[in-house]
Amino acid sequence: MNQDNKPSVTVFAPATVANVACGFDVIGLALESTGDEMDIRLSDTPGVRITSIEGAKLPLEASQNVAGVALQALLHEYGKPETGMEIAIRKNIHPGSGIGSSAASAAGAVAGGNMLLNNHFSPEALIRFAMEGERLACGTPHADNVAPAILGGFTLVRSYQPLDVIALHTPADLWVTVIHPQIEVRTADAREILKQQVMLKDAIRQWGNVGALVAGLYREDYDLIARSLEDVIVEPIRSILIPAFHDLKLRCREAGALGGGISGSGPSVFMLSKGEANARSVAAMMESIYAPLGVDYHIHVSRISSTGVKAIKAHQHAVL
């Protein structure tokens, strides 16, 4: 059987930052230029197969792979058992980096698969399918990363039952700089050290900042965004897991960042900036702080995306 004649699509699936400062567990954002590439192809063999994975050691068995599981969830709801799809994955996002590696795989698979089905499903349905990938990756079907990966820009997960995800307005000149120190922080550990109870006065301060951050995004008020990028609940606890965190935060602000925090559950740290020049100064500052530490790291500089997963190449009938 010659699969080369089957419709296929190549997608870019963005890296994402979840837990954006005060917006712990609710606000995420997608990067424009850092992400994975995936080929999704219709197949005569029913079900989902992963044909190749470059750039990371991940299971090829579809039921053990987040992209596979997410696409299986989509095909299950599609309800035509004869439908088959193949996925080839080129990972640029390191698993465990805290910038949505599993989310990119899951979101890319379902968004690409949906293009091959003439956009049969809504973006909200795609988020639900991709959440099944997250369930495999970390035990919880959370939407913090898959929502921005699919919708692009800033997103807010208001509720899970029912799922209510809002695409927030994203100022055009907002950039993000991310440093990924090559140390391991397990999501489960990062969650375990959190307290189940918090002070009401801290929670009030946090939701004042969340409201102000959302207002800042809609107003494109970069000063207000900067003032609102404060997390008084989670960051004080989790930041102990990240080398030089406070130095990084303080000096990146001095270098022009609006502010930032821990990306997801770490170890990556993100900083938002107005404009590319500031974002690159922040990257240089990050480098100057991390280079002497003897910890390997990657730094990404990217505009905040305006779209989520996008097709970068399509063959035969695939709808972009």
Place this chain on the structure above:
Amino acid sequence: MNQDNKPSVTVFAPATVANVACGFDVIGLALESTGDEMDIRLSDTPGVRITSIEGAKLPLEASQNVAGVALQALLHEYGKPETGMEIAIRKNIHPGSGIGSSAASAAGAVAGGNMLLNNHFSPEALIRFAMEGERLACGTPHADNVAPAILGGFTLVRSYQPLDVIALHTPADLWVTVIHPQIEVRTADAREILKQQVMLKDAIRQWGNVGALVAGLYREDYDLIARSLEDVIVEPIRSILIPAFHDLKLRCREAGALGGGISGSGPSVFMLSKGEANARSVAAMMESIYAPLGVDYHIHVSRISSTGVKAIKAHQHAVL
């Protein structure tokens, strides 16, 4: 000395709703057509004098009156000891109703006084002065009510140190219906029954709703506003103080309200609606629930204001 020749201004000072559902302690709003009237007049006698108060039994002694104290704070910062002002107050907002009675007096006094000083002070400074009235009224110089009373519309108090108040976008067709049951709920009691600690998962749900409510206001998305008007932290505790609260909330939604909650620390209950017709249906529903209870009540129906305190009459040189 004939005070009649002195510049004077008559202002309307709006009633306000603080603690707008999920936005406990941070989000407030101002009513357009319910409020006090006050005359502020320059005087040859230095300092502040209250010349009359209609509609409520409140102290005439300026240092014991919220309007007096607020205006004294303004004149103190103005720094010309010879300046004198007189205030005549016509209260339409019942003290203790939970719709910002003290805030209206304080905001009206400082906004009116500022008009007589050619708008010497910024709105933010006026909020600071009016907060001194709140300090007298309830022991804490909070801005929950004076911020919307001065700025109009929806406001968000992001922080107190430094004071950071944001005027949020307010959809034009948003109305509020308020029922004031004539029972006493002391602010101190209402605060005392709150727990100092809350569950992190509840706090997350609350700040998801706060972010979504702010997004809903900017998007003028009435459905999103409705979904976000949820308070999982304070309302479950305080609502026991208010007769028929849950019935009221449920049936007002059935009558067309988007949602609502306790106004300030009660006993008033507010409901937001899209359009005047819905707001009036909600008022009728409130009446049908409260009439059989044998509790006296007032009901107010108003558009959300687009301005805060406003001049409705001026004499000689007063700048509107």
